[in-house]
Amino acid sequence: AQTVTQSQPEMSVQEAETVTLSCTYDTSESNYYLFWYKQPPSRQMILVIRQEAYKQQNATENRFSVNFQKAAKSFSLKISDSQLGDTAMYFCALGVGETSGSRLTFGEGTQLTVNP
Amino acid sequence: DTGVSQNPRHKITKRGQNVTFRCDPISEHNRLYWYRQTLGQGPEFLTYFQNEAQLEKSRLLSDRFSAERPKGSFSTLEIQRTEQGDSAMYLCASSYRTSGHNEQFFGPGTRLTVL
Numbered sequence: 001a002q003t004v005t006q007s008q009p010e011m012s013v014q015e016a017e018t019v020t021l022s023c024t025y026d027t028s029e030s031n032y033y034l035f036w037y038k039q040p041p042s043r044q045m046i047l048v049i050r051q052e053a054y055k056q057q058n059a060t061e062n063r064f065s066v067n068f069q070k071a072a073k074s075f076s077l078k079i080s081d082s083q084l085g086d087t088a089m090y091f092c093a094l095g096v097g098e099t100s101g102s103r104l105t106f107g108e109g110t111q112l113t114v115n116p
Numbered sequence: 117d118t119g120v121s122q123n124p125r126h127k128i129t130k131r132g133q134n135v136t137f138r139c140d141p142i143s144e145h146n147r148l149y150w151y152r153q154t155l156g157q158g159p160e161f162l163t164y165f166q167n168e169a170q171l172e173k174s175r176l177l178s179d180r181f182s183a184e185r186p187k188g189s190f191s192t193l194e195i196q197r198t199e200q201g202d203s204a205m206y207l208c209a210s211s212y213r214t215s216g217h218n219e220q221f222f223g224p225g226t227r228l229t230v231l
Contacts, residue, residue, distance in 0.1 A: 004158075037222075044120075045159075045207070045222040091158050102211070103149060103172065104220060106158030 002027045004094050006107035013082045014115050020067075021077045021110045023092030033095045034068065034075045035104070040088040048090070051075065082114045120223035122208050128229045129198055136194045137226045141210030148191050149220060150183055151207040152176065159207055165191060166213065198230045 003026045013019035025034065036048040049061045051068050059066050063083075067076045079086055092107040121140045129135050141148050146167050151159035162181070163173045167188040177183075180198075185191040195202055205227050209220040 035219075044224040047219050047221075050219065093158075102147070102213070102218070102220075103161045103164055104151075104159070105161070109156070109158050 002029075002094050002096060002105040004092050004105050004107035006092055006110050008110045009108070010111045010113070012113040012115055013079075015084060016081055018078060018080045019082055019112065021079075021090055021092075021112065023075045023077070023107055025073050025075060025092070025094045025105075027073075027094060027096060029096040031096065034066075035093040035095065036064070036066070036077045037091045037093055037106075038086075038088045039091065039109075040085075045091070049077065079112075084114050084116060086112060087114045088112060120208055120210055120221050122206075122223040122226050124226060125224060126227050126229075128231065130231050131198060131200060133198055134194065134196045135198055135228065136192055137206055137208075137228075138190060138192050139208030139210075139223060140190045141208070142221055143189075145210035145212045145221070146188070147211045147213050147220075148185055149209040149211075150191070150193050151209065153205040153207055153225070154203075162193075195228075198228075200230045203228055203230045 005024045032053045034051045037045045038048045039045045049064050051059045063080045065078045089109045091109045093104040095104050123138045149164040150162040153159040162177050163183050165185040180196045183193045205225040207225045208223045211218045211220045
């Protein structure tokens with residue numbers, strides 16, 4: 001079974017500053033992928049960034065980057081130069097290999113508020 | 117392509133009634149997923165299809181729930197004899213299966229309220 005834990009229910013940051021959201025996971029699979037999804041208020045979920053477990057290099061996507069610590073099963077998201085539009089619920093998700101159809105296991109979410 | 121669409125966006129029903137939701141995935145996506153999200157929680161997997169075949173169902177999917185994807189395009193999720201505990205957001209996602217793990221694109225969801 002797969003589990004994903006996000007221990008920060010809420011976080012806030014000032015506009016233009018940097019914030020890090022934490023996520024830990026557990027799986028016995030060797031082939032898996034990790035994702036951060038963003039769900040703005042009353043809007044649909046969109047993918048922020050993804051990381052393949054077999055890649056040692058941390059993924060980056062513009063202002064978003066991850067710190068993937070495979071041995072510690074940790075996958076944190078860093079948002080640089082925070083913008084008001086980054087205010088949303090952020091979900092960490094784990095997708096295992098083809099044996100499970102690539103379904104996603106989500107954490108409980110972290111509500112991020114960017115203050116002006 | 118306008119993305120994944122779901123209808124209706126909101127549904128209010130009385131306990132004991134049947135409800136049906138529809139999901140239209142991104143065209144050419146051969147995988148379709150249903151998730152359920154309760155307030156303040158992350159989505160939980162319910163079931164998924166590859167083309168028209170339903171390949172996996174979660175234990176969360178009781179006998180009152182049934183999903184279909186008759187021609188490998190749109191999908192329907194039916195809940196029979198609804199209960200108040202069924203109140204949730206029902207999310208649909210689609211992806212195109214190749215090697216590896218592809219991004220799932222989510223729809224806006226159908227919010228169900230059972231009175």
